[in-house]
Amino acid sequence: MLPKLFFGYFAFAIIVLSLLVITRRNPVHSVMWMLLLFFQIASMYLFLNAEFIAAIQVIVYAGAILVLFLFVVLLLNLREELLTNRFISAWPVGLVFAGAIFAGAVSAVAAFVPNFSGQYTVDVINRETHTKALGQALYTDFLFPFEIASLILLIAIIGAIVLAKKRMRS
Amino acid sequence: MVPLNWYLMLSAAVFSIGVFGFLTRRNIIIMFMSVELMLNAVNISLVAFSHYLQDLRGQVLVFFIVTVAAAEAAIGLAIIIALFRNKATAHVDDMNEMKG
Numbered sequence: 444m445l446p447k448l449f450f451g452y453f454a455f456a457i458i459v460l461s462l463l464v465i466t467r468r469n470p471v472h473s474v475m476w477m478l479l480l481f482f483q484i485a486s487m488y489l490f491l492n493a494e495f496i497a498a499i500q501v502i503v504y505a506g507a508i509l510v511l512f513l514f515v516v517l518l519l520n521l522r523e524e525l526l527t528n529r530f531i532s533a534w535p536v537g538l539v540f541a542g543a544i545f546a547g548a549v550s551a552v553a554a555f556v557p558n559f560s561g562q563y564t565v566d567v568i569n570r571e572t573h574t575k576a577l578g579q580a581l582y583t584d585f586l587f588p589f590e591i592a593s594l595i596l597l598i599a600i601i602g603a604i605v606l607a608k609k610r611m612r613s
Numbered sequence: 614m615v616p617l618n619w620y621l622m623l624s625a626a627v628f629s630i631g632v633f634g635f636l637t638r639r640n641i642i643i644m645f646m647s648v649e650l651m652l653n654a655v656n657i658s659l660v661a662f663s664h665y666l667q668d669l670r671g672q673v674l675v676f677f678i679v680t681v682a683a684a685e686a687a688i689g690l691a692i693i694i695a696l697f698r699n700k701a702t703a704h705v706d707d708m709n710e711m712k713g
Contacts, residue, residue, distance in 0.1 A: 450615045465634030491664040508686045530637045537636030541629040548625035561668030592680040599684030606691035
């Protein structure tokens with residue numbers, strides 16, 4: 444009963460907060476609601492026995508990505524944003540499209556029953572600690588993707604500098 | 614014990630909200646935040662799968678998704694800044710230079 448109650452709280456909070464994120468007129472308010480949303484999602488990860496993922500959710504998403512968003516929103520002075528329409532005129536089409544995706548996904552997962560069970564049970568993770576278990580998987584089975592991830596970050600740094608740099612008049 | 618289906622349905626709901634925001638908002642920054650919302654929805658379902666199937670591969674995938682999301686946010690926001698410098702607007706329907 445209690446886990447279902449917790450899940451109900453998290454589901455309600457996450458859905459309401461994501462609706463608030465996409466409907467606010469002022470982008471600064473959207474970013475603030477999204478900060479709250481990311482904290483809710485991080486607490487749900489704790490509930491799913493994924494401490495390290497909850498930590499990187501808070502550190503990377505809430506700490507880095509949202510601060511980047513906030514900087515850009517404050518850099519671009521969007522005064523006229525508060526006066527114009529929020530949505531495009533054909534918004535019902537988007538609503539129907541999103542509703543169709545939701546209905547399709549729900550009908551697909553409604554009868555899903557998990558029957559595969561791997562070696563990382565809750566007991567194993569509790570004994571080994573989650574960060575250590577994840578680190579071992581990351582540095583043995585997933586070493587090559589891990590190296591590629593570092594390359595992606597390098598390309599992102601170079602790309603961001605090149606794109607946002609002011610053009611020099613030659 | 615909460616069934617896995619509930620987490621997947623929550624993930625589907627958040628993903629659809631992200632799709633709706635991406636398709637209908639006029640502000641390019643909010644469209645970008647909708648993309649982040651969709652990535653988070655996928656992360657929720659991956660962590661739930663990882664917990665219920667007792668396998669860490671889903672969480673490793675979440676790790677990589679967060680990396681790619683960080684890179685994507687940096688590049689995308691740089692593009693938005695470059696766009697705003699040239700056009701002085703953040704509305705996608707004002708950008709129609711490439712329309713034939």
